[in-house]
Amino acid sequence: SGNLTIYPSPFSHRWIVLRRLAVIGSLLYFGRCVTMFVTQVPVADPHWNCTPKLKGKSQAGFLPTIFDLQSLISDLSLLSRGKHTLCGDYIYSGHTIVLVVSALFIGQYSPRRWRVVHVFSWMMTLIGMFLLIMSRGHYTIDVIISYFVCTRLFYVYHTMAAMPSLRV
Secondary structure (H helix, E strand, C coil), rough: CCCCCCCCCCCHHHHHHHHHHHHHHHHHHHHHHHHHHHCEEEEEEECCCCCCCCCCCCCHHHHHHHHHHHHHHHHHCEEEEEEECCCCCCCCHHHHHHHHHHHHHHHHHHHCCCCCHHHHHHHHHHHHHEHHHEHHCHHHHHHHHHHHHHHHHHHHHHHHHHHHHHHH
């Protein structure tokens, strides 16, 4: 019946997809950690009340630092119990990372005939990015940089994964 080649379904390789998601997500969040460390950005919303900085606790020892870390992890860096744990950690947007990477993975690993799902995922991503900016959760440049970094890393990774000569 000719040169018909049947490729395996992308869903038959779930661990590969999960591994790729983990690698890309880890690289993006590592880059975000680096930019948070080297960039000081003021809070986008002037009415945002941040938790006071740690004064004198750095000399207090290791134990108070562990308690602060436990509090940060338990709150998931969200507004909870009326306190804002993180302030000024904007460049680049972690919310946009989640939105864009989700849409990219849906587009890459779902069947091409699911056009409605692809369009819907990108519409939700764009609406989410717009709402992040409008709610003053992030600066516009944070969202743009996050989109750019996510798409470039995604395409570079998948280009390298698709070329046998680069995998060796």
